[in-house]
Amino acid sequence: MRALVQRVTRAHVDIDGETVSSIDKGFVILLGVGHDDGEEQADKLWAKISKMRIFEDENGKTNIGLADVGGDVLVVSQFTLYADCKRGNRPSFTNAGAPDEANRLYEYFVGLVREDVEHVGTGSFGADMKVELVNDGPFTIWLDTDTL
Template sequence: MKFVIQRCQEASVSVDGKTVGAIEKGLMVLIGVGKDDTTEVVDKYLKKLLQLRIFEDENGKTNRSLMDIGGQLLLVSQFTLYANCRHGNRPGFTDAGDPQKAEELYEYLIERAKEQVSVVEQGIFGADMKVALVNDGPFTIILDEAAFA
């Protein structure tokens, strides 16, 4: 699993010119599901995501989590996070999860997030999406297996 986490002032995702998800202050997360991922992996990543202290406190230090500030989440599936560019110039995606399994895990992530976060918005799995955000900072973190090693 891979997350690209962007702290934002606002973010939205649209499909065919229609906004399908939008948030205010919080995190916009691009989500890549790998071929070996499970619900246990999703739970581990979600726990880390919600506990990351990347929002400023009253002293300007990054000491607050999304949960601490009552922030919002926008979750967007993006299999291209598993692009392999080692050979030639055309990326391969053999490390990405099977689309059916990946969609199931993406939906599982959304449901688990909704149990803990008051506002959770999402993109549409497999759709041609347009994502817009005002990155706050900018502050962007890549969360992958190396974060748990």
């Protein structure tokens, strides 16, 4: 499972010109599910993200976590995180999970987030989405459960 985590001041997802989710200060998590992933990887990934201390404390040091700032989370499915660009110029996505299982694990991951975070927004799995965000810092972190 892969995640691109961005610390944001605000973000929203639009589908067909309509805003379906929005958050204030917190994380945007672009989530990719691989074909070998399961609930264990989702548990491991959320455990890592939920404890990351990447918000600034009173001294300007990145030393406090999402819960400490009462942050929101926006989770967006992103199978393109499994793009393989080794050959040619057109990415292959054969390492991405099958849609039904990937959607199930995406929903499972969102459920984990909702257990810990009061305000959680989502995109719509498989939809053509427009994601707009203000990256704070900018601060962006790449996580892969194969290397955690």
